[in-house]
Amino acid sequence: MTTPNSVVDMNGTRFVLGRVLGTGGQGAVYEAEGGRFAVKLLPRAHGSDFKRVERQFLFLKQLELDGVPIARPLSVLRQPHIGYVMPLLQDMSPIAQLMLPPPGCRSLLKWYREGGGLKRRLNCLASAAQALAGLHSLGLCYGDVSPANIFIPVASSDFEAWLIDSDNLRFDSSISSQQFYTPGFGAPEVVNRSGTTSTLSDAHSTAVLVFQTLAQLHPLIGDAVHDGEPELEERAYAGKLPWVDHPTDAANRSTRGIPREVALSSGLNELAARAFGAGLLDKTRRPSVGEWADALRRAAANCLTCRQCNGSFYRQADYCPWCGAPRGTFVYGKAHTFLAASRSLLRGPDGRARVEDSFAISEGDTSTLLANTAYGLSAKNRRSPILRIRNDGKSLVIERLAEEALIEIRIGTKRGQLKTDPLTVPIDASIRQLAIHFGADGDDHRIVDFSVEPGGRA
Numbered sequence: 402m403t404t405p406n407s408v409v410d411m412n413g414t415r416f417v418l419g420r421v422l423g424t425g426g427q428g429a430v431y432e433a434e435g436g437r438f439a440v441k442l443l444p445r446a447h448g449s450d451f452k453r454v455e456r457q458f459l460f461l462k463q464l465e466l467d468g469v470p471i472a473r474p475l476s477v478l479r480q481p482h483i484g485y486v487m488p489l490l491q492d493m494s495p496i497a498q499l500m501l502p503p504p505g506c507r508s509l510l511k512w513y514r515e516g517g518g519l520k521r522r523l524n525c526l527a528s529a530a531q532a533l534a535g536l537h538s539l540g541l542c543y544g545d546v547s548p549a550n551i552f553i554p555v556a557s558s559d560f561e562a563w564l565i566d567s568d569n570l571r572f573d574s575s576i577s578s579q580q581f582y583t584p585g586f587g588a589p590e591v592v593n594r595s596g597t598t599s600t601l602s603d604a605h606s607t608a609v610l611v612f613q614t615l616a617q618l619h620p621l622i623g624d625a626v627h628d629g630e631p632e633l634e635e636r637a638y639a640g641k642l643p644w645v646d647h648p649t650d651a652a653n654r655s656t657r658g659i660p661r662e663v664a665l666s667s668g669l670n671e672l673a674a675r676a677f678g679a680g681l682l683d684k685t686r687r688p689s690v691g692e693w694a695d696a697l698r699r700a701a702a703n704c705l706t707c708r709q710c711n712g713s714f715y716r717q718a719d720y721c722p723w724c725g726a727p728r729g730t731f732v733y734g735k736a737h738t739f740l741a742a743s744r745s746l747l748r749g750p751d752g753r754a755r756v757e758d759s760f761a762i763s764e765g766d767t768s769t770l771l772a773n774t775a776y777g778l779s780a781k782n783r784r785s786p787i788l789r790i791r792n793d794g795k796s797l798v799i800e801r802l803a804e805e806a807l808i809e810i811r812i813g814t815k816r817g818q819l820k821t822d823p824l825t826v827p828i829d830a831s832i833r834q835l836a837i838h839f840g841a842d843g844d845d846h847r848i849v850d851f852s853v854e855p856g857g858r859a
Contacts, residue, residue, distance in 0.1 A: 497548035520713035524560035527697035544569025546606035547583035589640030608676035618658030644677035719857030728857030
């Protein structure tokens with residue numbers, strides 16, 4: 402496709418095209434001169450394409466998508482060009498920047514760590530999966546989940562993801578003959594044309610996105626496929642070969658990428674095994690995008706920061722996998738369910754208090770507790786911040802973020818409401834007496850308790 406210098410929308414506004422922001426299965430996105438808008442330009446196949454884009458634009462205008470981070474079209478382009486204008490996401494770029502080292506990169510591990518590391522990738526992916534879950538909750542299918550269609554902040558300290566391509570957005574129950582997908586991210590039933598795009602094909606694409614971003618390896622492309630004929634790659638994408646970590650079939654194993662024990666938590670490993678094992682060809686057995694969002698959030702919350710190299714890694718490791726430094730002491734928080742009738746914690750089959758959620762805070766780090774940790778499934782907005790906890794090395798500084806929340810701090814027999822002023826609690830042996838209650842004594846509610854975990858051994 403030859404790129405024009407400029408395009409005109411249906412309102413008569415001319416947009417001069419600048420740099421390419423991303424390319425996907427259906428064209429390319431360009432920054433428009435002036436820095437306020439982006440233009441999605443589709444390759445012209447036949448005259449009906451313009452009508453399709455116009456119908457999709459009218460369809461999207463009618464949707465109630467408040468709260469879902471997706472850049473919707475503002476206007477449709479005039480012929481002979483096919484596409485639309487949308488807001489430019491300032492200081493954002495495709496999540497592909499976290500998936501592919503730049504040309505000439507000499508150290509995958511160094512590039513991975515310096516690009517925000519494991520925790521940033523987990524948080525960005527959790528945000529992207531949550532955005533897709535928001536669409537699915539409305540009965541909508543996204544249709545083309547890919548690295549070019551998910552934008553994240555350039556700043557490594559931020560991770561809110563936005564969806565930019567709404568070409569294929571439709572109700573999941575509707576029938577569509579359009580089968581656009583980005584190579585490598587299409588579900589097997591879409592690749593081999595035995596099924597259509599759906600929320601379940603979105604789930605497969607999300608699983609690929611997660612695995613490849615974290616492990617730096619496509620889950621279906623092992624050494625034999627990577628080094629083999631193109632036909633092998635086609636068979637792999639169609640689900641005709643085992644995935645790279647298949648427990649019994651080693652035909653598609655890979656020696657590339659980040660070791661899975663470093664890249665994936667146990668929860669993420671379990672989801673990957675479901676997605677690319679039984680769920681590869683049986684779409685009904687795939688983890689949902691909501692499951693991925695929850696598992697990614699939990700994994701990020703249980704990451705520690707290395708004081709020597711600033712890399713992030715899972716709390717279970719005794720040492721930093723990036724530089725080998727021993728793990729430092731950290732504060733570990735666990736959320737339980739408090740049962741008002743028995744005034745005790747809900748217990749699992751093993752008789753122990755059931756852990757509903759958890760988080761780890763290295764010295765110098767901060768953890769933000771969201772509503773899904775504080776209130777569980779009863780939370781109205783599961784990702785709204787409720788509490789901020791900072792570990793300054795000597796104390797925990799606990800700060801209330803939700804004005805309406807009932808939060809009670811208990812330290813031994815002492816108890817009191819957490820109000821506007823932050824509370825400082827020394828990190829010592831008595832921290833085991835600290836408990837935060839998110840509710841009243843007379844109601845079942847969540848409770849968070851704490852412990853100080855020792856450093857690891859090199």
